[in-house]
Amino acid sequence: MPSEGYKNGERRGRGKGGRVMSQEIIATGNSAAALAAKMAKVQVISAYPITPQTSIVETLSEWIERNAYPIKARYVRVESEHSALAVVTAASATGVRTFTATSSHGLALMHEVLHWVGGSRLPIVMAVVNRALGPPWNIWADHTDSLSQRNTGWIQFYADNNQEVFDTVIQAYHVCEDPEVLLPAMICLDAFILSHTVMPLSVPSQEAIDAFLPPYKPEHAYLDPNRPAVLYPMVFPESDLGYPGYMDFQYARQRAMEIARRRIDEVDKEFEKHFGRSHGGMIQPYKCEDAKTLILTMGTLASESAVVVDNLREQGYKVGNVKVRVFRPFPNEELRNIAKNKQTLLIIDRNISFGNEGALFTEVKGALYNLRQRPEIFGFVAGLGGRDVTQIQIEKLVKNAVIATEKGETQENFEWVGLR
Amino acid sequence: MGVRTLIPEEEHILGGNRACPGCGAVIALRTVTKALGSDFIVVIPASCATIISGKFPATPYNFPVLNMPFETAGAAASGVVAALEVMEKDDITVVSWAGDGGTADIGLQALSGAAERGTNFIYICYDNEAYMNTGNQRSSATPFGALTTTTPTGKVEIKKDLPGIMAAHNIPYIATACSAFPEDLFQKVKKAKTIKGTRYIHVLSPCPTGWRVDSSLSIAVGRKAVSTGMWILYELESGQLKLTGKSKYLIDPAKREPIEEYLKLQGRFAHISDEEIELLQKIREAKWSKILSCTE
Numbered sequence: 001m002p003s004e005g006y007k008n009g010e011r012r013g014r015g016k017g018g019r020v021m022s023q024e025i026i027a028t029g030n031s032a033a034a035l036a037a038k039m040a041k042v043q044v045i046s047a048y049p050i051t052p053q054t055s056i057v058e059t060l061s062e063w064i065e066r067n068a069y070p071i072k073a074r075y076v077r078v079e080s081e082h083s084a085l086a087v088v089t090a091a092s093a094t095g096v097r098t099f100t101a102t103s104s105h106g107l108a109l110m111h112e113v114l115h116w117v118g119g120s121r122l123p124i125v126m127a128v129v130n131r132a133l134g135p136p137w138n139i140w141a142d143h144t145d146s147l148s149q150r151n152t153g154w155i156q157f158y159a160d161n162n163q164e165v166f167d168t169v170i171q172a173y174h175v176c177e178d179p180e181v182l183l184p185a186m187i188c189l190d191a192f193i194l195s196h197t198v199m200p201l202s203v204p205s206q207e208a209i210d211a212f213l214p215p216y217k218p219e220h221a222y223l224d225p226n227r228p229a230v231l232y233p234m235v236f237p238e239s240d241l242g243y244p245g246y247m248d249f250q251y252a253r254q255r256a257m258e259i260a261r262r263r264i265d266e267v268d269k270e271f272e273k274h275f276g277r278s279h280g281g282m283i284q285p286y287k288c289e290d291a292k293t294l295i296l297t298m299g300t301l302a303s304e305s306a307v308v309v310d311n312l313r314e315q316g317y318k319v320g321n322v323k324v325r326v327f328r329p330f331p332n333e334e335l336r337n338i339a340k341n342k343q344t345l346l347i348i349d350r351n352i353s354f355g356n357e358g359a360l361f362t363e364v365k366g367a368l369y370n371l372r373q374r375p376e377i378f379g380f381v382a383g384l385g386g387r388d389v390t391q392i393q394i395e396k397l398v399k400n401a402v403i404a405t406e407k408g409e410t411q412e413n414f415e416w417v418g419l420r
Numbered sequence: 421m422g423v424r425t426l427i428p429e430e431e432h433i434l435g436g437n438r439a440c441p442g443c444g445a446v447i448a449l450r451t452v453t454k455a456l457g458s459d460f461i462v463v464i465p466a467s468c469a470t471i472i473s474g475k476f477p478a479t480p481y482n483f484p485v486l487n488m489p490f491e492t493a494g495a496a497a498s499g500v501v502a503a504l505e506v507m508e509k510d511d512i513t514v515v516s517w518a519g520d521g522g523t524a525d526i527g528l529q530a531l532s533g534a535a536e537r538g539t540n541f542i543y544i545c546y547d548n549e550a551y552m553n554t555g556n557q558r559s560s561a562t563p564f565g566a567l568t569t570t571t572p573t574g575k576v577e578i579k580k581d582l583p584g585i586m587a588a589h590n591i592p593y594i595a596t597a598c599s600a601f602p603e604d605l606f607q608k609v610k611k612a613k614t615i616k617g618t619r620y621i622h623v624l625s626p627c628p629t630g631w632r633v634d635s636s637l638s639i640a641v642g643r644k645a646v647s648t649g650m651w652i653l654y655e656l657e658s659g660q661l662k663l664t665g666k667s668k669y670l671i672d673p674a675k676r677e678p679i680e681e682y683l684k685l686q687g688r689f690a691h692i693s694d695e696e697i698e699l700l701q702k703i704r705e706a707k708w709s710k711i712l713s714c715t716e
Contacts, residue, residue: 043506044499074502079533083495086488086530090463090499093486096506112489223484223500225459225512232487235476243477 021205029194032162033127034059036169039209043096046076046087052195053103053129081106085113092122094223097216104131104145117184118153123176124184131191132385140386141190143351147359155185156327160302162199174267181260190300212274257329282331284323291320293344308394332367342375344405350383357414376405379414437480439472442635444625445546448599455609460513463497466490467519468553491526493518494534497541514541520561521551535589535618542619548627556630567688586620593619594656600642604665624651632687641685649676661714
């Protein structure tokens with residue numbers, strides 16, 4: 001239930017840059033994503049329904065069909081997710097702002113086109129409702145779907161509340177359309193925990209969004225009969241006549257990811273100036289300054305862990321929480337800086353790379369390897385396929401890890417949380 | 421004044437492309453782009469056309485091209501069309517140019533979706549009757565009896581009727597053509613350009629490399645495909661089927677040349693038995709009966 005003060009109605013929210021008219025509503029994560037796409041004035045949308053993403057695209061489809069959309073736009077009702085992403089790829093290559101949304105098996109079906117978009121350097125933004133993959137069939141929260149796509153060259157944001165879903169869609173266009181970045185982005189939100197749960201949402205006015213996010217005007221290669229060009233042609237291993245070869249294009253993509261790393265922080269700060277809210281850029285620390293122990297999580301596990309931090313601090317534990325907001329580009333430097341003087345790190349993954357461990361656990365260890373003094377690191381896999389992860393469970397993990405650290409014990413292998 | 425002189429001299433495919441000598445597909449694309457004239461965008465999925473496009477940064481294609489994954493020709497064209505509509509650039513023609521693998525097999529779903537949505541574009545399949553870009557593996561458009569690397573003793577199934585499948589989508593314009601009859605192809609593309617909605621043109625494009633034909637005989641073998649009645653030139657407009665070009669004169673079965681005239685030019689049919697030739701004849705007659713029944 002929404003708390004007092006979050007009933008529908010208008011109020012004046014204050015940003016540092018001046019007063020911004022905003023409207024307080026309650027909305028699901030899916031509504032927040034759809035509303036953000038609309039207010040970003042996306043011009044071409046194409047999507048294929050899949051639970052629990054469906055209401056995002058139903059909403060957008062209805063707005064466009066019933067002329068409740070701020071600009072001229074097209075919604076292309078395709079026959080598969082593969083085609084949905086192909087449609088927005090081609091539309092983006094023609095020079096318009098595009099949006100799509102999917103989940104789980106739909107994202108898996110897009111896999112080939114995800115790589116194509118990354119290599120095409122097109123600033124497509126996609127909402128991904130994180131859902132488990134079958135078999136067995138399961139429609140609940142799990143990050144394995146999007147983390148399986150981490151090598152496709154997309155920026156990946158993970159939100160932990162509906163306001164962040166809305167704000168990150170807006171921010172993502174700003175980051176992705178930067179001429180030095182030109183990369184696509186996924187805005188990931190947990191199935192049902194965000195997608196179908198209503199929360200308070202502060203919606204800025206259209207004028208305020210427009211002032212933050214100018215229209216998309218591509219200046220790189222796009223389809224134009226007056227400027228004929230062959231987009232995404234065959235490129236050989238070696239360079240020729242001084243032009244790049246295949247590997248040089250891949251290097252350029254990596255460079256763009258490095259620039260995106262900086263731009264994500266800058267855009268979050270610019271956003272704060274406009275709207276008075278920040279989501280931390282690459283990571284969002286909570287009570288980390290004096291902490292000896294940190295919990296690192298993604299998505300809604302971060303909100304859960306923040307509550308655990310408050311509870312444990314009342315019990316005398318010096319604990320903090322780090323929400324890894326962006327998984328690609330990976331916040332290596334941010335994590336090194338925040339972890340370097342800590343004693344214990346707990347990494348809770350809502351995903352698993354079979355035969356190894358959770359993806360966040362692996363990558364955090366890699367990021368911290370070159371620290372002279374590394375904290376003890378404990379890895380956990382929890383909440384797969386929507387299994388509930390409780391505060392009590394996380395509290396116990398923290399307490400055990402603190403004791404183990406004091407005893408000088410090391411975790412030999414990651415642990416499963418909440419197995420029945 | 422003959423039709424031939426109506427084909428403009430201006431070239432949209434410049435010299436120095438990477439097609440095999442005698443490539444029917446590039447002959448067809450040359451004709452198609454001349455008919456499109458100006459203000460067009462071409463979507464090309466993985467195919468020989470990707471390779472013919474040349475090695476970065478050079479290209480013989482003097483028109484905007486969007487290269488896309490194999491199965492996306494229909495969907496990608498839909499994206500270009502949607503973007504152009506939003507941008508109010510109504511004067512640009514969007515064309516998908518895909519091979520028979522990209523059309524009849526891996527791309528059929530996306531093509532069917534685009535046609536069902538009535539997407540305003542021209543889809544052209546250049547049909548060289550196998551996966552030629554990967555070195556001649558059978559496709560569903562490979563004819564009965566043909567040798568490919570995956571049908572080393574000859575294909576046992578008959579060729580899929582793609583124009584027939586497209587006809588079931590009730591789109592406003594469907595045509596068949598052959599790269600060996602550029603005037604016929606030129607007129608069909610010209611006409612298609614004036615029609616709104618999904619238009620589908622299926623161009624038989626001999627592949628000397630895969631069909632094992634001397635490259636100097638690319639046109640000759642295409643002409644034999646039509647004169648023997650193995651490939652039928654027609655237009656299907658608003659449900660009305662009309663034979664065109666040489667096919668108009670082949671309604672009487674006696675007028676059709678023996679199919680051996682077509683087969684003997686090609687190494688892919690060199691092994692074929694008399695029984696198989698008989699079966700190919702039956703396939704041909706069944707096809708003609710079906711087409712002629714639609715003209716009544």
